[in-house]
Amino acid sequence: xxxxxxxxxxxxxxxxxxxxxxxxxxxxxxxxxxxxxxxxxxxxxxxxxxxxxxxxxxxxxxxxxxxxxxxxxxxxxxxxxxxxxxxxxxxxxxxxxxxxxxxxxxxxxxxxxxxxxxxxxxxxxxxxxxxxxxxxxxxxxxxxxxxxxxxxxxxxxxxxxxxxxxxxxxxxxxxxxxxxxxxxxxxxxxxxxxxxxxxxxxxxxxxxxxxxxxxxxxxxxxxxxxxxxxxxxxxxxxxxxxxxxxxxxxxxxxxxxxxxxxxxxxxxxxxxxxxxxxxxxxxxxxxxxxxxxxxxxxxxxxxxxxxxxxxxxxxxxxxxxxxxxxxxxxxxxxxxxxxxxxxxxxxxxxxxxxxxxxxxxxxxxxxxxxxxxxxxxxxxxxxxxxxxxxxxxxxxxxxxxxxxxxxxxxxxxxxxxxxxxxxxxxxxx
Numbered sequence: 001x002x003x004x005x006x007x008x009x010x011x012x013x014x015x016x017x018x019x020x021x022x023x024x025x026x027x028x029x030x031x032x033x034x035x036x037x038x039x040x041x042x043x044x045x046x047x048x049x050x051x052x053x054x055x056x057x058x059x060x061x062x063x064x065x066x067x068x069x070x071x072x073x074x075x076x077x078x079x080x081x082x083x084x085x086x087x088x089x090x091x092x093x094x095x096x097x098x099x100x101x102x103x104x105x106x107x108x109x110x111x112x113x114x115x116x117x118x119x120x121x122x123x124x125x126x127x128x129x130x131x132x133x134x135x136x137x138x139x140x141x142x143x144x145x146x147x148x149x150x151x152x153x154x155x156x157x158x159x160x161x162x163x164x165x166x167x168x169x170x171x172x173x174x175x176x177x178x179x180x181x182x183x184x185x186x187x188x189x190x191x192x193x194x195x196x197x198x199x200x201x202x203x204x205x206x207x208x209x210x211x212x213x214x215x216x217x218x219x220x221x222x223x224x225x226x227x228x229x230x231x232x233x234x235x236x237x238x239x240x241x242x243x244x245x246x247x248x249x250x251x252x253x254x255x256x257x258x259x260x261x262x263x264x265x266x267x268x269x270x271x272x273x274x275x276x277x278x279x280x281x282x283x284x285x286x287x288x289x290x291x292x293x294x295x296x297x298x299x300x301x302x303x304x305x306x307x308x309x310x311x312x313x314x315x316x317x318x319x320x321x322x323x324x325x326x327x328x329x330x331x332x333x334x335x336x337x338x339x340x341x342x343x344x345x346x347x348x349x350x351x352x353x354x355x356x357x358x359x360x361x362x363x364x365x366x367x368x369x370x371x372x373x374x375x376x377x378x379x380x381x382x383x384x385x386x387x388x389x390x391x392x393x394x395x396x397x398x399x400x401x402x403x404x405x406x407x408x409x410x411x412x413x414x415x416x417x418x419x420x421x422x423x424x425x426x427x428x429x
């Protein structure tokens with residue numbers, strides 16, 4: 001191995017270590033990871049594998065050292081032994097397959113890495129590293145789709161064009177200027193690899209920003225719902241307190257009506273008393289603060305659009321389902337129901353039923369609508385989804401799937417139905 005090839009190997013080795021990190025992120029969750037330990041282990045991986053490759057250049061040693069170091073890297077992440085072994089074997093087989101395919105393609109075009117030619121080795125190692133990176137980006141996007149995250153056509157296009165374009169650019173630089181300007185060629189390769197990393201790093205940060213923005217909006221909505229619930233509770237308490245204070249006066253008024261044999265007046269007076277004590281804005285009274293607050297908040301908004309509502313709740317005071325997921329599911333579905341019902345000219349209504357039976361939560365929402373639905377392919381689209389890039393219904397589906405649940409959507413000419421089944425279970429991190 002020439003000194004120039006060793007330089008290129010080390011430079012691309014850093015890029016390859018980053019690619020390996022991204023592969024690990026596909027298999028493992030980085031939540032609660034010790035970032036310092038993670039960085040040191042990847043640095044250790046790069047150092048040991050590079051030293052063994054340059055110092056011994058023995059295929060058997062290289063294979064064993066890579067597999068062992070891959071397994072050590074999985075210790076960064078909280079997982080089972082089975083999951084670690086599957087990840088190690090899968091990643092190694094992917095990278096080995098890519099390396100073999102690239103070598104065969106290059107050999108077909110007369111660039112044989114096995115010949116030991118300096119230029120062929122450099123072209124080969126750069127091609128293998130970038131193609132491995134491209135494949136990792138494709139897998140990452142498929143994982144995003146599986147998690148119901150929208151992936152734009154532009155992003156799919158850029159995944160292929162940017163790395164492929166930089167690969168072609170790198171090969172052109174090596175083919176034309178390598179012998180005369182070795183240092184400049186190496187600097188160009190470094191810049192090209194850094195550009196690849198930065199472009200997709202910033203794209204991922206933008207995606208995280210929009211996801212975070214959406215989650216903050218949900219939290220604000222949840223906080224508003226809780227504030228509304230506290231307002232309802234305080235109003236009811238205040239009315240009850242006032243009633244107790246005026247109890248003697250109310251009793252005297254009732255006695256007068258009864259003594260006068262004005263039973264109709266007494267009945268009407270009692271109805272007014274009950275209405276005064278029982279604040280009518282409290283649509284949900286299950287005792288479950290998360291669900292009551294969301295429903296009361298949303299149906300209070302629905303009343304402003306003259307939407308009638310019926311609520312049936314048979315649930316305990318506390319569910320094992322995370323309140324954030326409940327907020328996502330109920331909040332989005334009730335927003336959609338309100339949006340649809342408000343556009344109906346007459347008979348505007350929303351009916352909600354939530355029941356817990358044998359540790360299974362059944363949630364049904366039906367609402368009136370004008371009879372027109374929008375579809376993107378087979379996927380139902382709401383105008384709210386359009387403004388949030390599909391995050392609404394996608395987030396509902398993702399939250400339901402956390403609890404091994406299902407969602408069924410059906411409709412008649414004038415009524416839209418959503419039925420959800422979820423297991424009342426705590427999530428295991």
